[in-house]
Amino acid sequence: MKTVVSIGGSVLVPDLDAGRVEEFADVVESLAEAGQNLGIVVGGGPVARQYIGAARDLGANEGELDQLGIDTTRLNARLLLAALDEDLAAPSIPENYEQAAEALHRDSVVVMGGVVPAQTTDAVSAALAEYVDADRLVFATSVPGVFDADPNEDPDAERYDEIEASELVDLIARGESLGSAGSNAPIDLLAAKVIKRSGIDAIVLDGTDPSAVERALLDGEFDGTRIVPDGV
Numbered sequence: 001m002k003t004v005v006s007i008g009g010s011v012l013v014p015d016l017d018a019g020r021v022e023e024f025a026d027v028v029e030s031l032a033e034a035g036q037n038l039g040i041v042v043g044g045g046p047v048a049r050q051y052i053g054a055a056r057d058l059g060a061n062e063g064e065l066d067q068l069g070i071d072t073t074r075l076n077a078r079l080l081l082a083a084l085d086e087d088l089a090a091p092s093i094p095e096n097y098e099q100a101a102e103a104l105h106r107d108s109v110v111v112m113g114g115v116v117p118a119q120t121t122d123a124v125s126a127a128l129a130e131y132v133d134a135d136r137l138v139f140a141t142s143v144p145g146v147f148d149a150d151p152n153e154d155p156d157a158e159r160y161d162e163i164e165a166s167e168l169v170d171l172i173a174r175g176e177s178l179g180s181a182g183s184n185a186p187i188d189l190l191a192a193k194v195i196k197r198s199g200i201d202a203i204v205l206d207g208t209d210p211s212a213v214e215r216a217l218l219d220g221e222f223d224g225t226r227i228v229p230d231g232v
């Protein structure tokens with residue numbers, strides 16, 4: 001079984017706590033030992049936002065800011081890699097999907113961050129899942145799924161237990177047309193479009209408890225949103 005797991009920086013490194021990274025590493029190792037072939041994509045989290053904020057104040061342009069974000073996601077990926085058993089994980093961080101696919105043939109686990117400017121690691125996760133023909137894609141993020149409004153802003157926001165890929169694309173695009181790019185879902189528009197075209201089975205769950213990822217993948221039990229292919 002081939003699986004891509006997107007681990008948001010907001011849940012891997014809400015602060016720089018080795019114990020928390022270790023918890024995620026334990027989950028990844030037990031999944032790999034259960035026979036999963038895992039592509040792990042790590043986000044930037046608050047550290048990326050701090051760097052991007054400071055560099056914006058210093059006059060960096062958007063492309064330069066994205067590159068700083070990519071560097072931070074790769075730094076976080078290295079942190080997770082440092083905690084993983086070297087017999088299970090590829091020793092370096094792939095910088096593109098081809099490298100990641102090659103590494104996944106050799107090793108049980110591959111960890112990476114961003115690849116190119118103008119997107120987020122949500123899109124990297126979806127594109128990697130598509131590129132390696134993954135069976136499943138999991139987004140471990142700081143909210144328990146996709147809601148009809150930002151649950152951190154609207155107390156009446158309701159969660160989708162299931163949402164069709166096309167509906168998700170529309171939901172996110174509506175947010176963009178309101179001038180709040182990417183603000184109305186925990187995954188970005190490009191990721192939603194890739195999920196739609198590839199028809200991959202994807203779920204969004206609360207990764208603040210790392211063991212939720214293990215339960216979802218080993219027992220099929222999760223509290224979150226399933227993104228289902230159109231018309232299924």
Ligand SMILES: Nc1ncnc2c1ncn2[C@@H]1O[C@H](COP(=O)(O)OP(=O)(O)OP(=O)(O)O)[C@@H](O)[C@H]1O
Pocket residue numbers: 007008009010011043044045046140141142143145146147148149150151152153182183184185186
């Ligand atoms: N409709 C929505 N449903 C769920 N979450 C939403 C929605 N709209 C906005 N959000 C926001 O999406 C965010 C998703 O988590 P977050 O930005 O922390 O991303 P991450 O991918 O886990 O980590 P990071 O981007 O920090 O690497 C939450 O902060 C939540 O408030």
Ligand SMILES: O=c1ccn([C@@H]2O[C@H](COP(=O)(O)O)[C@@H](O)[C@H]2O)c(=O)[nH]1
Pocket residue numbers: 009042043044045048065066067068069070073113114115116117118119120121122124
């Ligand atoms: O492929 C990528 C991945 C990331 N970025 C930039 O990094 C930040 C942080 O990534 P998150 O996934 O949001 O944690 C993102 O906002 C982009 O600025 C990128 O350009 N390309």
